[in-house]
Amino acid sequence: MMTKGSVRMDSRSDVQSRMRDQLHAAVEDEKTRRRWARRGRRRLLVAAEGAVTLGTGAALLAQLTRPFPGGWFVFLALALLVAVLGTQINIAARWVAGYQGLDERQRAEQSRARIVSHRLTTVLLFALMVAAMLLTATDIEVPIAALAPALFVFFLLHSAFPSVYLAWTQPDEVPDEEDAPLG
Amino acid sequence: MAETANGSKRSRAKTGTSGEQIFNRIAMLRAERGISRRQLAETLGVHYQTVGYLERGEYSPSLHLALRIAQYFEVPVEVVFSTAPFPRIGSGENT
Numbered sequence: 001m002m003t004k005g006s007v008r009m010d011s012r013s014d015v016q017s018r019m020r021d022q023l024h025a026a027v028e029d030e031k032t033r034r035r036w037a038r039r040g041r042r043r044l045l046v047a048a049e050g051a052v053t054l055g056t057g058a059a060l061l062a063q064l065t066r067p068f069p070g071g072w073f074v075f076l077a078l079a080l081l082v083a084v085l086g087t088q089i090n091i092a093a094r095w096v097a098g099y100q101g102l103d104e105r106q107r108a109e110q111s112r113a114r115i116v117s118h119r120l121t122t123v124l125l126f127a128l129m130v131a132a133m134l135l136t137a138t139d140i141e142v143p144i145a146a147l148a149p150a151l152f153v154f155f156l157l158h159s160a161f162p163s164v165y166l167a168w169t170q171p172d173e174v175p176d177e178e179d180a181p182l183g
Numbered sequence: 184m185a186e187t188a189n190g191s192k193r194s195r196a197k198t199g200t201s202g203e204q205i206f207n208r209i210a211m212l213r214a215e216r217g218i219s220r221r222q223l224a225e226t227l228g229v230h231y232q233t234v235g236y237l238e239r240g241e242y243s244p245s246l247h248l249a250l251r252i253a254q255y256f257e258v259p260v261e262v263v264f265s266t267a268p269f270p271r272i273g274s275g276e277n278t
Contacts, residue, residue, distance in 0.1 A: 101230075102230075103228070103229035103230050103233050104229070104233075104245055104248060105229070105230070105233045105236055105242050106230060106233070173232055174232070174235040
């Protein structure tokens with residue numbers, strides 16, 4: 001801790017250390033863990049996130065092709081909901097940037113999630129490439145306005161899939177003998 | 184499913200690059216010493232859920248972690264882990 005005059009100033013490492021501790025406390029908060037302990041509940045969250053993501057893409061497509069009053073507000077509200085649900089999925093899966101203290105099992109799980117996610121997006125990109133080539137070879141016209149929503153949904157899928165995979169596949173968290181049973 | 188030394192069922196280990204199944208007596212050793220998963224996890228420096236995964240055979244520890252677990256319980260590592268099911272206590276077989 002440094003001093004400047006009569007004011008004590010925390011060093012950068014002190015601030016970073018405090019932020020890490022706060023992040024860790026938020027992720028490992030007992031209420032939060034109990035909320036997302038059951039896999040079934042996490043899967044519902046993932047399904048909701050998927051539905052809202054598709055809805056957001058649809059709202060963007062609608063606004064770009066046939067703008068309507070309040071269209072951007074609807075899109076932004078849905079995008080905000082995607083962010084909120086996505087944050088909960090990340091917390092449930094302990095997929096939080098800057099979260100330290102992962103043990104070997106958790107690191108192995110996250111590594112596996114990244115591998116599966118990479119394979120999925122590779123397959124999707126290949127499918128998109130084939131679809132684009134086929135459309136180019138035909139007379140079917142695809143509006144350019146459809147590109148942005150498609151890329152938006154694809155971007156969300158790519159960025160969220162590792163935590164989604166973990167939230168979907170991890171078994172129910174088993175409470176310790178000292179903890180209250182899961183609700 | 185294989186049975187542990189205390190008679191509880193255990194699911195097949197899901198980790199291990201070559202699909203090996205590792206049996207363990209962590210739960211029994213922990214119960215003998217009256218310590219919780221959280222206490223053991225804190226001592227080993229792992230998440231308490233990982234202790235649960237280990238006990239259920241859903242995760243095979245690294246060599247380093249396995250040795251530290253054995254060291255904590257003050258027993259040889261082969262007393263804690265085995266590639267074959269541990270015999271029931273009182274079965275008359277060597278443990």
